[in-house]
Amino acid sequence: xxxxxxxxxxxxxxxxxxxxxxxxxxxxxxxxxxxxxxxxxxxxxxxxxxxxxxxxxxxxxxxxxxxxxxxxxxxxxxxxxxxxxxxxxxxxxxxxxxxxxxxxxxxxxxxxxxxxxxxxxxxxxxxxxxxxxxxxxxxxxxxx
Numbered sequence: 804x805x806x807x808x809x810x811x812x813x814x815x816x817x818x819x820x821x822x823x824x825x826x827x828x829x830x831x832x833x834x835x836x837x838x839x840x841x842x843x844x845x846x847x848x849x850x851x852x853x854x855x856x857x858x859x860x861x862x863x864x865x866x867x868x869x870x871x872x873x874x875x876x877x878x879x880x881x882x883x884x885x886x887x888x889x890x891x892x893x894x895x896x897x898x899x900x901x902x903x904x905x906x907x908x909x910x911x912x913x914x915x916x917x918x919x920x921x922x923x924x925x926x927x928x929x930x931x932x933x934x935x936x937x938x939x940x941x942x943x944x945x946x947x
Contacts, residue, residue: 841899852873852874
């Protein structure tokens with residue numbers, strides 16, 4: 804699917820960071836190309852390094868205790884230690900977005916549900932439009 808939706812300048816910066824990254828199974832140029840071709844499936848993409856873990860009830864939550872500053876160490880070497888892509892889907896496009904991500908060689912592809920997504924994105928009201936599919940709000944894609 805293609806669309807002419809222009810990306811914001813900030814989003815372009817994030818994609819350019821990812822495009823520079825190719826390590827192990829993470830092929831930044833391939834992923835960015837596919838994201839650009841399929842902008843009708845996602846609203847925003849954020850490339851970072853953040854952990855995720857199961858809670859006692861089996862839900863996924865972001866590991867707030869992890870502080871990874873390896874990139875600070877490696878910036879003088881022109882390298883960023885980023886390994887996680889977070890995608891906010893277009894509501895209703897969750898399954899197509901996950902199918903696209905399944906071809907990226909990631910070690911983990913997991914949905915973050917409405918309660919956790921609301922917690923990390925400024926409150927439940929900021930993600931209420933995902934109420935019809937509350938288990939699929941943020942797509943977490945991680946490479947080892």
